[in-house]
Amino acid sequence: MEILTSAEMGRTDRRAIAKGPYDGYGLMRNAGASVVDEILARFAEVHGVDVLCGPGNNGGDGYVVARLLHERGLDVRVFASAPPRQGSDAALAARDCSVRPEPLSVFRATRERLVVDALFGAGLSKEIGGPEAEAIGSTQAAGCPVVAVDLPSGVSGDSGAILGAAFSATLTVTFFRAKPGHFLYPGRERCGAIVVADIGIAPTVIEGAGIKLWENGPHVWRSDFPSPSSQMHKYTRGHVAVFSGGASATGAARLSARAVARIGAGAVTMLSPSSALLVNAAHLTSIMLQRADTLADVETFVANRRPAAALLGPGFGVGETARLFALFLLGRRKGDLKGVVLDADAITSFAEEPRSLLERMVDGEMPELVLTPHAAEFERLFPDIAADRSLSKVERARAAALQASAVVLLKGADTVVAAPDGRAVINANGTPYLATAGSGDVLAGIIAGLIAQSMPVFEAAAAATWLHAEAGRLFGPGLIAEDLPELLPEVLSGLLGAS
Ligand SMILES: NC(=O)C1=CN([C@@H]2O[C@H](COP(=O)(O)OP(=O)(O)OC[C@H]3O[C@@H](n4cnc5c(N)ncnc54)[C@H](OP(=O)(O)O)[C@@H]3O)[C@@H](O)[C@H]2O)[C@@H](O)CC1
Ligand SMILES: Nc1ncnc2c1ncn2[C@@H]1O[C@H](COP(=O)(O)OP(=O)(O)O)[C@@H](O)[C@H]1O
Ligand SMILES: [K+]
Numbered sequence: 001m002e003i004l005t006s007a008e009m010g011r012t013d014r015r016a017i018a019k020g021p022y023d024g025y026g027l028m029r030n031a032g033a034s035v036v037d038e039i040l041a042r043f044a045e046v047h048g049v050d051v052l053c054g055p056g057n058n059g060g061d062g063y064v065v066a067r068l069l070h071e072r073g074l075d076v077r078v079f080a081s082a083p084p085r086q087g088s089d090a091a092l093a094a095r096d097c098s099v100r101p102e103p104l105s106v107f108r109a110t111r112e113r114l115v116v117d118a119l120f121g122a123g124l125s126k127e128i129g130g131p132e133a134e135a136i137g138s139t140q141a142a143g144c145p146v147v148a149v150d151l152p153s154g155v156s157g158d159s160g161a162i163l164g165a166a167f168s169a170t171l172t173v174t175f176f177r178a179k180p181g182h183f184l185y186p187g188r189e190r191c192g193a194i195v196v197a198d199i200g201i202a203p204t205v206i207e208g209a210g211i212k213l214w215e216n217g218p219h220v221w222r223s224d225f226p227s228p229s230s231q232m233h234k235y236t237r238g239h240v241a242v243f244s245g246g247a248s249a250t251g252a253a254r255l256s257a258r259a260v261a262r263i264g265a266g267a268v269t270m271l272s273p274s275s276a277l278l279v280n281a282a283h284l285t286s287i288m289l290q291r292a293d294t295l296a297d298v299e300t301f302v303a304n305r306r307p308a309a310a311l312l313g314p315g316f317g318v319g320e321t322a323r324l325f326a327l328f329l330l331g332r333r334k335g336d337l338k339g340v341v342l343d344a345d346a347i348t349s350f351a352e353e354p355r356s357l358l359e360r361m362v363d364g365e366m367p368e369l370v371l372t373p374h375a376a377e378f379e380r381l382f383p384d385i386a387a388d389r390s391l392s393k394v395e396r397a398r399a400a401a402l403q404a405s406a407v408v409l410l411k412g413a414d415t416v417v418a419a420p421d422g423r424a425v426i427n428a429n430g431t432p433y434l435a436t437a438g439s440g441d442v443l444a445g446i447i448a449g450l451i452a453q454s455m456p457v458f459e460a461a462a463a464a465t466w467l468h469a470e471a472g473r474l475f476g477p478g479l480i481a482e483d484l485p486e487l488l489p490e491v492l493s494g495l496l497g498a499s
Pocket of ligand 3: 058117118119120121148149150151152153
């Protein structure tokens with residue numbers, strides 16, 4: 001499903017109105033009716049409803065909701081912060097609603113009555129204060145159920161940021177397509193359950209509109225997902241090089257390597273410094289082991305064994321060696337090395353001199369680069385982008401992807417994956433149980449394993465994020481990073497169909 005910004009949704013509304021069959025008020029009536037359907041289905045026991053209406057079309061939806069609930073015999077009160085603008089669709093909706101509005105300043109929420117929040121939606125333009133902020137405070141204090149129309153008022157639809165104050169809804173009913181603020185934190189936790197309602201806008205209305213943001217899921221990348229063909233052998237299934245850290249920091253790379261193998265790459269070689277060879281040897285079975293202390297060792301390995309993808313960073317250590325190895329790998333030809341995943345220490349290693357990584361000349365023949373920073377690593381590599389508070393997480397990831405000519409996977413509870421061409425996904429199937437040491441190392445391994453199997457890099461990073469989160473959810477409480485690779489077969493069976 002596409003995710004639309006406020007501006008894109010506004011353009012979509014206008015196109016839909018121009019195409020028909022619904023005019024603006026028709027769409028508003030459909031929107032209000034869809035909210036009422038959800039209220040009746042989910043809050044059957046509620047008899048009293050307070051509808052809070054703002055001055056714009058979000059308030060207009062609120063008047064439609066109030067009218068329809070009143071017509072069904074519910075006890076409905078309307079509280080308006082300001083009258084709708086004359087001649088607007090909202091003014092028509094207010095005219096047709098026989099419940100007389102009271103000023104918002106007299107509204108006091110009570111525990112027994114449902115609040116319908118129709119103060120602001122896509123048009124939220126400044127911080128909330130005054131009677132609107134008091135209404136939010138009163139509602140939170142009463143602890144009553146809240147149904148938000150389009151967005152909880154106070155949540156920015158584009159970034160998920162909270163402007164001053166915001167409702168915490170039990171249910172949010174949005175229209176046609178979800179908005180970034182429904183998926184990005186902190187907005188996401190203010191939405192409650194999310195329903196995307198059909199209000200009579202044909203999906204074809206957004207064809208050719210250049211929408212490049214989706215909720216992450218198999219629909220984005222399933223057609224590119226690898227499956228082995230009958231004639232393959234282990235190396236044609238994809239060989240991945242994973243770089244190990246020193247003797248006391250080998251676990252991270254082993255977690256990655258295990259994930260590479262479980263996601264279906266045919267062969268994995270751990271490149272290890274001499275100091276860590278024995279400890280790695282003691283722990284590895286199907287995964288091969290190769291000594292690599294110097295750049296010359298890496299060059300020899302790559303020339304002789306031609307891995308399809310490489311992963312550098314987990315537990316590797318920060319410094320010159322990481323930079324040397326990374327830039328060497330990125331200087332290969334794509335025919336030899338499809339992609340390079342730089343994670344963790346490999347990202348931090350470029351904090352002091354980002355230009356050598358970010359401003360390298362990129363041509364279509366070079367390996368693709370995937371960067372997988374968490375928020376702090378992102379800030380180290382892209383301090384200017386991170387400091388720009390006007391950017392949403394999606395815009396930050398996109399700006400970084402463009403700057404680095406790389407797929408950027410910006411981690412967190414609302415992981416965003418962005419490509420240099422502007423395509424992006426927001427991941428929504430995660431679980432806080434994934435916040436456990438080594439979980440990111442496994443994610444990096446899944447990406448490298450998919451790239452080695454010839455999956456395009458953006459799709460590989462998006463698929464890996466979703467599969468990793470599915471594995472986390474499957475295990476639930478008690479999850480440690482070691483569990484994640486072992487759950488991939490079950491997640492893959494669910495995705496591909498057991499056969
Ligand atoms: N045909 C369609 O397009 C359809 C649209 N639909 C519905 O329309 C909604 C979008 O409507 P909208 O564009 O009128 O914006 P809305 O969210 O009502 O707010 C704008 C008003 O609020 C004001 N304001 C903003 N922030 C404020 C603040 N902090 N404190 C105080 N005031 C503030 C702002 O003032 P201004 O910025 O102009 O100064 C302006 O007056 C959308 O979410 C969906 O529910 C559906 O019916 C389907 C069909
Ligand atoms: N609260 C959360 N909800 C969902 N996913 C989370 C949450 N916190 C962390 N994650 C995920 O867990 C992984 C943690 O990776 P990272 O921070 O690199 O940890 P490590 O370096 O220990 O492996 C990322 O994929 C991240 O998106
Ligand atoms: K609202």
